[in-house]
Amino acid sequence: xxxxxxxxxxxxxxxxxxxxxxxxxxxxxxxxxxxxxxxxxxxxxxxxxxxxxxxxxxxxxxxxxxxxxxxxxxxxxxxxxxxxxxxxxxxxxxxxxxxxxxxxxxxxxxxxxxxxxxxxxxxxxxxxxxxxxxxxxxxxxxxxxxxxxxxxxxxxxxxxxxxxxxxxxxxxxxxxxxxxxxxxxxxxxxxxxxxxxxxxxxxxxxxxxxxxxxxxxxxxxxxxxxxxxxxxxxxxxxxxxxx
Amino acid sequence: xxxxxxxxxxxxxxxxxxxxxxxxxxxxxxxxxxxxxxxxxxxxxxxxxxxxxxxxxxxxxxxxxxxxxxxxxxxxxxxxxxxxxxxxxxxxxxxxxxxxxxxxxxxxxxxxxxxxxxxxxxxxxxxxxxxxxxxxxxxxxxxxxxxxxxxxxxxxxxxxxxxxxxxxxxxxxxxxxxxxxxxxxxxxxxxxxxxxxxxxxxxxxxxxxxxxxxxxxxxxxxxxxxxxxxxxxxxxxxxxxxx
Numbered sequence: 264x265x266x267x268x269x270x271x272x273x274x275x276x277x278x279x280x281x282x283x284x285x286x287x288x289x290x291x292x293x294x295x296x297x298x299x300x301x302x303x304x305x306x307x308x309x310x311x312x313x314x315x316x317x318x319x320x321x322x323x324x325x326x327x328x329x330x331x332x333x334x335x336x337x338x339x340x341x342x343x344x345x346x347x348x349x350x351x352x353x354x355x356x357x358x359x360x361x362x363x364x365x366x367x368x369x370x371x372x373x374x375x376x377x378x379x380x381x382x383x384x385x386x387x388x389x390x391x392x393x394x395x396x397x398x399x400x401x402x403x404x405x406x407x408x409x410x411x412x413x414x415x416x417x418x419x420x421x422x423x424x425x426x427x428x429x430x431x432x433x434x435x436x437x438x439x440x441x442x443x444x445x446x447x448x449x450x451x452x453x454x455x456x457x458x459x460x461x462x463x464x465x466x467x468x469x470x471x472x473x474x475x476x477x478x479x480x481x482x483x484x485x486x487x488x489x490x491x492x493x494x495x496x497x498x499x500x501x502x503x504x505x506x
Numbered sequence: 507x508x509x510x511x512x513x514x515x516x517x518x519x520x521x522x523x524x525x526x527x528x529x530x531x532x533x534x535x536x537x538x539x540x541x542x543x544x545x546x547x548x549x550x551x552x553x554x555x556x557x558x559x560x561x562x563x564x565x566x567x568x569x570x571x572x573x574x575x576x577x578x579x580x581x582x583x584x585x586x587x588x589x590x591x592x593x594x595x596x597x598x599x600x601x602x603x604x605x606x607x608x609x610x611x612x613x614x615x616x617x618x619x620x621x622x623x624x625x626x627x628x629x630x631x632x633x634x635x636x637x638x639x640x641x642x643x644x645x646x647x648x649x650x651x652x653x654x655x656x657x658x659x660x661x662x663x664x665x666x667x668x669x670x671x672x673x674x675x676x677x678x679x680x681x682x683x684x685x686x687x688x689x690x691x692x693x694x695x696x697x698x699x700x701x702x703x704x705x706x707x708x709x710x711x712x713x714x715x716x717x718x719x720x721x722x723x724x725x726x727x728x729x730x731x732x733x734x735x736x737x738x739x740x741x742x743x744x745x746x747x748x749x
Contacts (some may be wrong), residue, residue, distance in 0.1 A: 363724075374639055404534045438748075439743075440748050442749070478747050479748060483644055484642065486604060492735060496743070497739055497748050505736070506680070
């Protein structure tokens with residue numbers, strides 16, 4: 264069944280009135296009255312509808328069923344990454360959205376080589392990548408991409424979740440396996456990963472003091488753009504969202 | 507401690523004699539007698555050595571300790587992917603090696619749009635990508651990249667493992683979560699994923715008849731280059747190899 268995110272559709276009295284970009288979507292998909300379509304509100308709710316009318320300007324659909332989007336994981340994961348070089352940001356956004364992340368943010372840490380320039384300008388492009396990935400993978404929300412500022416900003420965002428995880432490559436750490444096994448019912452979590460050069464020791468120390476769980480993902484060194492995807496996958500698996 | 511794969515090093519009588527490319531490695535790393543180095547034999551064994559002599563042609567090191575490489579997972583995972591378009595192959599190889607796969611192979615299935623050309627020519631490049639990723643992530647082996655031929659060839663390779671998993675997007679499937687939870691002690695496994703268009707129904711049927719476990723990774727549609735990485739991550743998590 265065709266499925267798309269609606270922008271400003273009016274949902275009321277059992278009917279969906281689609282105008283503008285939403286009506287255009289109906290046109291592009293060549294939907295005819297009588298055909299069924301799923302309208303996603305971008306907040307995790309799917310409206311199963313049957314089209315009753317469509318012209319160039321407007322379309323109307325009868326709402327048959329309102330259901331939570333089944334593709335949305337039971338856990339809201341915020342991914343926080345030390346700003347990497349080049350287009351690795353794009354890769355991280357696309358893959359983490361597919362894997363099930365609900366929010367992605369970048370920040371500057373001690374060993375970041377990349378410079379943010381004007382992150383506000385990049386945000387628009389990053390958000391488009393998230394939207395594309397959300398559509399393509401059938402997500403029920405469009406994960407937001409944001410700029411978390413500096414390291415302190417990232418820690419602050421992380422500790423607002425129930426399970427803030429800090430991925431670190433050396434020193435005293437908890438095994439990610441063990442931490443996740445003990446938190447299978449978690450509803451919100453954060454995954455903090457470093458830039459190319461990893462985190463500085465003082466950053467790991469700060470993270471721990473701030474209440475984050477400093478975790479190891481094993482002895483293999485993951486690239487900065489690989490670590491968040493592997494961690495989100497593990498978290499989805501542990502919380503029963505992969506299958 | 508510096509760490510590199512050795513090619514033809516002679517390991518005998520408590521000494522490692524490095525020539526050719528191996529001696530060059532010592533030179534490039536500017537190692538001096540008295541310094542320690544880890545020599546990986548590419549079969550999962552690490553030799554902790556102390557350099558005793560080095561000139562342009564040859565280096566000699568005393569073997570201090572012989573240990574299994576701690577970065578090697580306890581499960582050998584073979585990743586089998588329907589040939590994707592463009593450089594997605596490179597991406598799959600790099601990320602799956604980092605995530606812990608032991609072997610990667612591509613094959614042609616019904617919906618492959620990409621054409622293999624002369625896969626033998628590509629194999630050399632693919633193998634180099636695997637080698638680079640293995641070095642970078644600190645693996646104890648260099649995973650082999652191969653060409654599995656057609657769909658039947660892929661099934662044949664998969665069923666040689668204890669746990670052959672077939673990722674499929676629709677129809678009757680087992681949840682990957684449930685299958686992995688019941689197989690935490692597995693020593694060899696295969697992950698079979700499709701090309702851009704996924705698998706045809708008859709291919710899923712054939713896979714099931716051949717003894718593969720047809721699995722779902724949830725309602726999110728993963729891109730053909732994302733699915734193998736997510737699946738390997740889940741398998742590493744389930745078998746206690748992430749942390």
